[in-house]
Amino acid sequence: MTSLAPRSSLSPRWLTMHRAVLLALLVLAVVSFIVATADSDFAYTPEQLLVSLVIALAVTGAGTYLCAALVRVPPGADSWAITALILFFLMPGVSDAASAVSMVIAAGAAAISKYVVVWRRRLILNPAVVGAIAAYAVSYAGVTIGGVPLSSPFWWVAAEPLFYPMLIIGILLVTALREWWLVAIFLLASLATVGVLQVTQGGQDLQFVFVSSPTLFLAAVMLPEPLTSPTSRIHRAVYAIIVAVLMNWQQTFEITDAYSLEFVPQIALGIGCLYAFVVRLVAQRGAGRVVLDTQVDRIAENTYRVRAQTTSPLRFAPGQWAMISAPRWSAPLWQRTRRVFSYAEAPGENPAEFAFTVPSAQVSTFKSDLIESRRSRLYLDATGGDFTLERRVGRHPLVLLAAGIGITPYRSMLRTLTLGDGRPDLSWLTVVHVVGAAERTVYDDDLDILRAAGARVEIIADAGLTAGIAEPAAMVDLAGRAVHSGDAHYLVSGNPAFVRTTAATIRRTDTTTRWAFWRIRTDAFLGY
Template structure:
């Protein structure tokens, strides 16, 4: 059974190494568009012909591209790669469909509004609203006001013949971007709300709700958008539940005698984006931080990226990650302009530091950092729950297990604990070769503060620690609960295969984690 699961997971892991989350969503939208054309060609009862879809698609893509780059040129801010195309494809599925006379105008208007929102509906250069949501809400408002030939968003992607393609594509996308928890909470909240509405009002069965609602499209494609959704687990789950409830509650708010606000999908998503923005304001992560950067080698195929922040260092907790972007004019599609790096520097410290590795030919993003072409980057987003438990190092025990560049969040943690007693800390760093040893000065300081630090060279361990006995040798008595009833928290960081295998071994090594799974924290490095 285990070998079968490994074989099934292999292509998914390979795809994750090749595709950033943005590219995974882009590929999913392209496949869904192809499926829509197939359905329209073979299903005589489908409401739209291939010619209709082709016109809408061309208008969405052309209007999105031209407006994005025109507004960016006026403001002298290069747009991010792939973002404009993802927005255009989403609007292709959301906006047209109500009337042949208004479809083209609606798509074009929505695309322009979406492009403008990226630059104008922002807080200190940071997005507030998902651009696709902004485009849909803009069309909703214009249609409500009776302006021009703009119609209400029709969400034709929720047509019954599109259900199976949406399930397949959605499941693949969510698997690739690792966001099943968010999607599950949203779907459960949606189904519970649908059940309550049916009990109170009746009129439709569950199948009709699922077929006619864009629930699956919203869940897989729109809800996980990283820059306009919360970046920590609790707030992400609240966000998912909030959107799920509002989207299906069929509740209206009377604003004035002549205006009533209905919680249609785009309005529900707008409320969700607003909640995420309030969370970012409260956690001081709402602004986009510019860094003037230089890269230098640390070890074999391993580099440090140092950045001097403009306007103050970004606010983060040790162990968190950052989405770093390098927008470029000449990379409209597929040349990724964003990467996720864990902070290496301590909170509030300058310069801000990240670490990354290069295996084989570097990506265009990393190549630009290494050869100096990218001297300015942007911290777009900060998040993650991979942080030390509250009260540590005064109480509790912590075991840090890293492979390769997975050590970076642990270096930030160690630096943040400078001057503290680290006798409750165990750190294990697994290397493929001794030439890849990094941050030895920080490890020595941790040892002098009482931490147990183990560096082991073992190619067979770099892909995961499979043997509980070997894990016991590495972590020693502290990790096994030497301090009586004090809880032990395990942090596992590295490539996905290392994280998955080592996490499974931790559960066998420490039986308490089976009943208390929250004591195991993981951070996977995709490596793209």
């Protein structure tokens, strides 16, 4: 999908978002142990880091599975380990009883928050943020163990010897997650905030902000967390700006004579999570997790439809995606329990509808369970994406190009246009659907309705074209006069190769889009 996608088109199929983050944190942890062993001036010894890591993993894992057993909801695999590893990099290395208890408090609070700091079974705050804030609050309150104060989050991951490893790992991770928009906005907002402070107050140090503070770690690892960040581009930009400004603002607000509020990184990110929660609450009329009772049937060769009944119609924009989860008791690591599907029905229709294809050889456990009816209850965790129709369609030619199951977001859009009384004039619309074989065509009835309304509809059964429309002449033949109109807009949806090749051909064929780049929008179906 266009936003919050689990991996980039260059990543292997098995590398989901959670796995990418988990692997990045594990590699960074290994590097940290190497640095601690080789550098006698490093803040912590390897033994201190090892004790810290063991406590973080043990307490977070035990707390997560205990809470899951109490509420009878299977936990998400990998997420507990990600939370533990983040806290490992935030909290000081364990050197005494006080630092050990501090880690226990942070890890325990993070685990419990997954089931307590929620709204209708949906996370409000990033669990690692909750753990860090809990440790910060206890330390701020002056609690001691044997006369030694409990530790506050230290964010030692920002140590200078880890800068280049963090930079390289961060670049690879953000590329795999396809989150450069979010991270770039955050870094630019951080730079702008520091610039304003330099002009108004002076004394700012860019090296400290980007090398000796957790800016890179927070941007690459914590900021993109999908369940506690907004799901549309504009709100994600606002979210990134809020966190960046608060984190670098360097302001302290006195609450009482003894207590004051300082926007340390965990509090800044916590406020960003609250903004995301409010956005979900308003946009979706409730930010809770929605139960989906599903039925699955075959609609074409290797293509299946999921019909999901809900207590009330779901709220979304045509073309958006849904993050669906199917939690189950399984191995605690390396299990995939979430998928992203595009809505295939119009807003307001119930049941909701999704569709997916399966390869002829290997089928994921998630999809196999759906096909074999071993799993009928799913959960809607998030709705989002910007691959949507304009509010006022018909002002200029619109060309929709899809490969295979990439037609599902278009089906949602087209049903929205054709439902209701009367017959709309869709002469400004062109739909091109490329499939590998004739028996893989879907939604024929919907396409017939479009033809009757005046739209140009082309269905091409050509396995070679599923990798992309590479020739400008073919683009002209398929898209018709819209290519030469000078103001056509294009939406391209399908597998990454089709999207990449077809979008490039559009730019070569309709040269006006080279400058008006916003007239081409894409949605890559990753097939994971």
